[in-house]
Amino acid sequence: xxxxxxxxxxxxxxxxxxxxxxxxxxxxxxxxxxxxxxxxxxxxxxxxxxxxxxxxxxxxxxxxxxxxxxxxxxxxxxxxxxxxxxxxxxxxxxxxxxxxxxxxxxxxxxxxxxxxxxxxxxxxxxxxxxxxxxxxxxxxxxxxxxxxxxxxxxxxxxxxxxxxxxxxxxxxxxxxxxxxxxxxxxxxxxxxxxxxxxxxxxxxxxxxxxxxxxxxxxxxxxxxxxxxxxxxxxxxxxxxxxxxxxxxxxxxxxxxxxxxxxxxxxxxxxxxx
Amino acid sequence: xxxxxxxxxxxxxxxxxxxxxxxxxxxxxxxxxxxxxxxxxxxxxxxxxxxxxxxxxxxxxxxxxxxxxxxxxxxxxxxxxxxxxxxxxxxxxxxxxxxxxxxxxxxxxxxxxxxxxxxxxxxxxxxxxxxxxxxxxxxxxxxxxxxxxxxxxxxxxxxxxxxxxxxxxxxxxxxxxxxxxxxxxxxxxxxxxxxxxxxxxxxxxxxxxxxxxxxxxxxxxxxxxxxxxxxxxxxxxxxxxxxxxxxxxxxxxxxxxxxxxxxxxxxxxxxxxxxxxxxxxxxxxxxxxxxxxxxxxxxxxxxxxxxxxxxxxxxxxxxxxxxxxxxxxxxxxxxxxxxxxxxxxxxxxxxxxxxxxxxxxxxxxxxxxxxxxxxxxxxxxxxxxxxxxxxxxxxxxxxxxxxxxxxxxxxxxxxxxxxxxxxxxxxxxxxxxxxxxxxxxxxxxxxxxxxxxxxxxxxxxxxxxxxxxxxxxxxxxxxxxxxxxxxxxxxxxxxxxxxxxxxxxxxxxxxxxxxxxxxxxxxxxxxxxxxxxxxxxxxxxxxxxxxxxxxxxxxxxxxxxxxxxxxxxxxxxxxxxxx
Numbered sequence: 029x030x031x032x033x034x035x036x037x038x039x040x041x042x043x044x045x046x047x048x049x050x051x052x053x054x055x056x057x058x059x060x061x062x063x064x065x066x067x068x069x070x071x072x073x074x075x076x077x078x079x080x081x082x083x084x085x086x087x088x089x090x091x092x093x094x095x096x097x098x099x100x101x102x103x104x105x106x107x108x109x110x111x112x113x114x115x116x117x118x119x120x121x122x123x124x125x126x127x128x129x130x131x132x133x134x135x136x137x138x139x140x141x142x143x144x145x146x147x148x149x150x151x152x153x154x155x156x157x158x159x160x161x162x163x164x165x166x167x168x169x170x171x172x173x174x175x176x177x178x179x180x181x182x183x184x185x186x187x188x189x190x191x192x193x194x195x196x197x198x199x200x201x202x203x204x205x206x207x208x209x210x211x212x213x214x215x216x217x218x219x220x221x222x223x224x225x226x227x228x229x230x231x232x233x234x235x236x237x238x239x240x241x242x243x244x245x246x247x248x249x250x251x252x253x254x255x256x257x258x259x260x261x262x263x264x265x266x267x268x269x270x271x272x273x274x275x276x277x278x279x280x281x282x283x284x285x286x287x288x289x290x291x292x293x294x295x296x297x298x299x300x301x
Numbered sequence: 302x303x304x305x306x307x308x309x310x311x312x313x314x315x316x317x318x319x320x321x322x323x324x325x326x327x328x329x330x331x332x333x334x335x336x337x338x339x340x341x342x343x344x345x346x347x348x349x350x351x352x353x354x355x356x357x358x359x360x361x362x363x364x365x366x367x368x369x370x371x372x373x374x375x376x377x378x379x380x381x382x383x384x385x386x387x388x389x390x391x392x393x394x395x396x397x398x399x400x401x402x403x404x405x406x407x408x409x410x411x412x413x414x415x416x417x418x419x420x421x422x423x424x425x426x427x428x429x430x431x432x433x434x435x436x437x438x439x440x441x442x443x444x445x446x447x448x449x450x451x452x453x454x455x456x457x458x459x460x461x462x463x464x465x466x467x468x469x470x471x472x473x474x475x476x477x478x479x480x481x482x483x484x485x486x487x488x489x490x491x492x493x494x495x496x497x498x499x500x501x502x503x504x505x506x507x508x509x510x511x512x513x514x515x516x517x518x519x520x521x522x523x524x525x526x527x528x529x530x531x532x533x534x535x536x537x538x539x540x541x542x543x544x545x546x547x548x549x550x551x552x553x554x555x556x557x558x559x560x561x562x563x564x565x566x567x568x569x570x571x572x573x574x575x576x577x578x579x580x581x582x583x584x585x586x587x588x589x590x591x592x593x594x595x596x597x598x599x600x601x602x603x604x605x606x607x608x609x610x611x612x613x614x615x616x617x618x619x620x621x622x623x624x625x626x627x628x629x630x631x632x633x634x635x636x637x638x639x640x641x642x643x644x645x646x647x648x649x650x651x652x653x654x655x656x657x658x659x660x661x662x663x664x665x666x667x668x669x670x671x672x673x674x675x676x677x678x679x680x681x682x683x684x685x686x687x688x689x690x691x692x693x694x695x696x697x698x699x700x701x702x703x704x705x706x707x708x709x710x711x712x713x714x715x716x717x718x719x720x721x722x723x724x725x726x727x728x729x730x731x732x733x734x735x736x737x738x739x740x741x742x743x744x745x746x747x748x749x750x751x752x753x754x755x756x757x758x759x760x761x762x763x764x765x766x767x768x769x770x771x772x773x774x775x776x777x778x779x780x781x782x783x784x785x786x787x788x789x790x791x792x793x794x795x796x797x798x799x800x801x802x803x804x805x806x807x808x809x810x811x812x813x814x815x816x817x818x819x820x821x822x823x824x825x826x827x828x829x830x831x832x833x834x835x836x837x838x839x840x841x842x843x844x845x846x847x848x849x850x851x852x853x854x855x856x857x858x859x860x861x862x863x864x865x866x867x868x869x870x871x872x873x874x875x876x877x878x879x880x
Contacts, residue, residue: 161399162399184397203688203691205675205680205681206750207672207675207676207702223691227687231685231687238395241348242389242396244378245456247379247411247412248397250378250413251413254411254412255409255414255419256410257416257423258416
């Protein structure tokens with residue numbers, strides 16, 4: 029399980045927090061803009077950042093964004109068939125499939141929503157593709173002054189996930205060889221949950237206990253503060269990244285607004301018409 | 302360095318004392334081996350040294366522990382942990398970070414060292430365990446042995462003067478174990494560390510040990526003394542308590558029992574070789590004590606694998622593997638970690654579908670046998686018995702298979718009774734399977750499998766982490782099942798077990814079978830042993846050492862074989878003498 033790529037790219041050198049902070053305003057704005065062009069512009073901007081600044085190979089990028097694309101397209105299709113009637117009233121029919129009329133406005137609204145979802149999800153990629161989880165936690169502890177005892181708990185929990193996944197697979201095959209097949213149905217669902225959760229919990233507790241012993245045995249929690257081998261600071265390039273991101277975003281937004289491509293602003297599509 | 306007086310400890314919810322009046326003095330630079338059956342409080346003792354007991358564990362403690370002049374009760378844990386470092390058994394669970402560098406500096410960061418000093422200690426610690434090249438590696442990419450070495454380095458970074466190893470090799474394969482022991486040995490040679498070892502793979506380590514402390518089931522100290530005192534004079538008691546001993550010491554004890562050569566107790570191969578080389582063996586008899594090779598050319602094999610291949614992520618795990626297992630065989634599958642043993646076994650029970658090739662059970666393709674029927678033909682006991690506990694009580698766990706089989710309540714009742722008796726778990730019948738001891742859990746998981754009435758039983762590392770007593774009980778059970786006609790297949794690293802119990806062996810190396818035949822012949826084949834990175838049982842090393850003096854010593858690998866060979870030679874010698 030590995031989300032981050034060890035390349036000495038520009039994005040790798042940034043403080044993880046700046047990769048979180050930069051897209052937040054855009055995140056909020058995108059939720060309120062109902063046209064097609066704004067999300068599209070940010071999709072291209074993000075793709076540019078990931079591929080050029082993050083040095084993520086294009087094929088890798090496409091592969092990772094494929095499921096997001098599928099999700100967005102399915103939303104679009106849903107919209108084509110199920111747009112609110114007050115919206116479709118008066119809109120020209122593009123074509124018909126059997127008893128369904130596909131209206132122009134449905135296509136437009138569907139595309140806007142699908143692109144918005146695609147853009148929102150893809151905005152997180154510059155962070156998630158180039159950040160090592162433990163570095164992220166370290167930056168939270170160091171820059172946001174969170175208590176380290178708590179944050180280390182989160183980090184260890186993150187380490188546990190792949191272990192638990194392996195455990196789960198082992199338990200499943202262990203039960204399978206005993207002739208207990210996973211049947212469908214509500215009753216067997218509860219039975220199954222219990223059958224799996226007991227050994228998983230017992231082992232998780234045991235592993236957790238051992239980890240705690242190992243941490244305590246190395247003076248974890250000795251003092252209120254601790255030092256860090258790798259200081260993660262908020263450097264100049266972090267400010268540069270954040271402000272350039274915001275500047276470029278502002279230019280995009282203003283251009284779209286001035287050229288009239290940006291529709292009405294509001295949380296719901298169809299607050300106009 | 303460490304002084305323990307009249308130490309007692311009881312865990313908060315424990316029913317009895319884990320430690321009961323322990324007195325112990327450990328001097329600077331000593332290497333102490335702590336032995337005891339599982340559940341005897343060895344680990345508890347170790348935890349009192351670095352202060353986690355009483356500071357982190359609720360419980361009742363009485364008596365005193367002084368570490369480097371500090372009284373553990375009054376000293377905060379982080380002071381004590383700077384003096385005493387412990388490496389525990391499960392390497393996976395001890396890691397906090399995802400890469401090596403972070404792991405090493407973890408303790409230094411907690412103790413607020415400045416970064417420049419950390420760099421210095423980081424390099425120092427890694428070079429002490431000879432792992433400097435691993436500095437930028439991810440934890441996931443390390444083998445078990447490497448992980449334990451990194452964890453050791455993580456402790457060395459704060460320069461503790463006392464190092465405790467609590468079964469550090471329990472989860473490692475033989476090569477990893479050997480590798481880790483080498484590191485421990487080098488620590489003893491280069492530094493003035495006081496080392497406390499809790500370990501039962503003793504043969505490779507015994508010569509660095511100054512003193513042995515044996516703790517009994519009740520948490521009391523049974524014996525203390527030099528290795529030769531403990532393994533010589535108290536051998537009978539150790540065996541009775543179910544405590545592992547060096548194989549050479551076991552051999553000496555067996556010889557003594559049979560009135561052959563009552564010499565001092567040899568603790569390593571070289572010593573043993575010196576003692577035994579003057580004894581004569583009769584050429585014919587050395588081959589006795591070994592019997593029951595099951596022919597593999599059986600026309601109706603219980604299990605057959607034909608040209609099996611399996612790849613995962615483009616890596617060939619198993620390559621063109623064929624195997625026939627005869628009915629009633631006791632087969633051991635051996636090989637280094639990653640040789641494909643477990644993957645092969647998983648094919649046999651259809652947990653994994655083969656990429657190429659087929660597996661047949663009693664002549665039927667496993668893919669064509671429904672899961673339910675397959676589970677009545679072939680059983681698979683997983684490494685961790687808990688993974689196969691699916692019922693709330695021991696009793697239910699044992700009977701659910703019988704109910705599936707449609708036995709009458711009366712039959713089930715009587716079967717249950719005899720089984721509980723046979724495994725000596727009657728008092729626990731109404732308790733949760735999780736409440737059993739480690740050895741009992743293993744027995745229960747085998748028993749559960751038996752209820753499904755299979756003729757073929759596969760066991761993955763059946764003796765992992767068990768004390769001598771429970772592992773003997775288990776093997777005795779397997780032997781008797783085998784005599785009843787069941788086919789037993791074990792995956793194991795334990796070559797002593799192979800020598801003693803297996804009729805046939807398959808050696809796997811990089812997904813291929815490089816040897817298939819009798820265990821006895823295998824141990825004569827040094828080329829194969831080396832290629833598969835197997836570590837021969839200690840007594841086999843002894844026999845090959847002795848074979849320089851007399852060819853007939855060759856291939857002996859268990860105390861019983863030695864005794865048999867010597868016994869018949871002795872009677873022959875005396876017969877010749879009387880003529």
